Amino acid sequence: MPELPEVETTRRGIAPHVLGRAVRAVTVRESRLRWPVAEELQTLLPGSRFSETRRRGKYLLLKTELGWLMIHLGMSGSLRLVSGDEPVKKHDHVDIELDNGMILRYHDPRRFGALLWVREPDSHALLCELGPEPLEPGFDGAYLHGRAQGKSLAIKSFIMDSHVVVGVGNIYANEALFRAGIHPDRAAGRVAKARYEKLAEAIRAVLTEAIRIGGTTLRDFVGGDGAPGYFQQKLNVYGRGGQTCRVCGELLKESRHNNRATVFCPRCQT
DNA sequence: ACTGGCACCTGGGCGC
DNA sequence: TGCGCCCAGGTGCCAG
Numbered sequence: 001m002p003e004l005p006e007v008e009t010t011r012r013g014i015a016p017h018v019l020g021r022a023v024r025a026v027t028v029r030e031s032r033l034r035w036p037v038a039e040e041l042q043t044l045l046p047g048s049r050f051s052e053t054r055r056r057g058k059y060l061l062l063k064t065e066l067g068w069l070m071i072h073l074g075m076s077g078s079l080r081l082v083s084g085d086e087p088v089k090k091h092d093h094v095d096i097e098l099d100n101g102m103i104l105r106y107h108d109p110r111r112f113g114a115l116l117w118v119r120e121p122d123s124h125a126l127l128c129e130l131g132p133e134p135l136e137p138g139f140d141g142a143y144l145h146g147r148a149q150g151k152s153l154a155i156k157s158f159i160m161d162s163h164v165v166v167g168v169g170n171i172y173a174n175e176a177l178f179r180a181g182i183h184p185d186r187a188a189g190r191v192a193k194a195r196y197e198k199l200a201e202a203i204r205a206v207l208t209e210a211i212r213i214g215g216t217t218l219r220d221f222v223g224g225d226g227a228p229g230y231f232q233q234k235l236n237v238y239g240r241g242g243q244t245c246r247v248c249g250e251l252l253k254e255s256r257h258n259n260r261a262t263v264f265c266p267r268c269q270t
Numbered sequence: 271a272c273t274g275g276c277a278c279c280t281g282g283g284c285g286c
Numbered sequence: 287t288g289c290g291c292c293c294a295g296g297t298g299c300c301a302g
Contacts, residue, residue, distance in 0.1 A: 003295055036276070058296075075296055076280075091280085111277045112296060153273060162297075171295055257272065261293085
């Protein structure tokens with residue numbers, strides 16, 4: 001599920017329910033995630049109070065007096081608030097019980113996600129090398145163009161590198177390249193600055209739109225099953241290989257970059 | 271320094 | 287129905 005819009009939607013969904021709340025207890029049913037669930041969740045988190053939520057790329061950060069709980073949802077993770085009597089389902093790995101009885105429940109079938117403890121987010125190894133936020137100042141065509149100089153890798157792989165820009169996963173990489181009219185195979189270093197301007201704008205547009213739509217499903221984070229399928233009807237290329245291009249009618253082609261599915265229109269994207 | 275490929279997991283869908 | 291195969295929204299790490 002989670003690309004940047006999903007992570008941001010999760011942050012906005014849980015923020016009003018955790019801010020100002022203290023943690024009553026933590027239950028770890030399965031600690032074998034991408035990295036072992038941090039011991040501090042059980043030694044430091046109980047008794048602490050959440051005072052701030054933040055997102056950096058696809059990492060979610062919840063501040064307490066003693067440090068930050070850092071959460072990554074991996075490929076299949078989700079975080080939602082449930083009432084204390086909600087039955088535990090398979091793959092509900094971690095419960096963080098709040099002082100009002102609600103539970104922040106981490107669910108992750110594939111276990112590619114992570115729950116870590118960090119003292120200082122800005123200097124943490126996983127965060128300090130990350131590229132700019134695509135929706136904040138500092139990310140634009142000039143920046144991308146500059147970073148691409150001398151690079152021979154495919155532009156799709158380039159924009160999916162979190163050291164270049166965070167939060168552009170496979171769906172939105174495909175969609176942004178389509179909107180910008182750029183062929184995904186093109187060498188990053190051989191794309192003109194003007195086209196990077198268009199690409200930066202396309203990345204901002206698809207992410208902003210997805211967050212906007214995701215915002216309408218915020219209620220799902222409390223109670224419901226929290227499985228929004230919102231962006232589907234907006235997709236122009238992702239998952240549409242072999243179907244016709246919505247703009248020109250050409251058959252959409254499929255390929256792969258770094259073992260990730262790529263879909264593009266051979267006529268619109270050059 | 272770059273780049274491509276692999277690893278970590280489970281579950282769903284498909285063809286036989 | 288069952289089995290085996292392929293695929294999946296991420297990303298750190300490794301070898302060449």
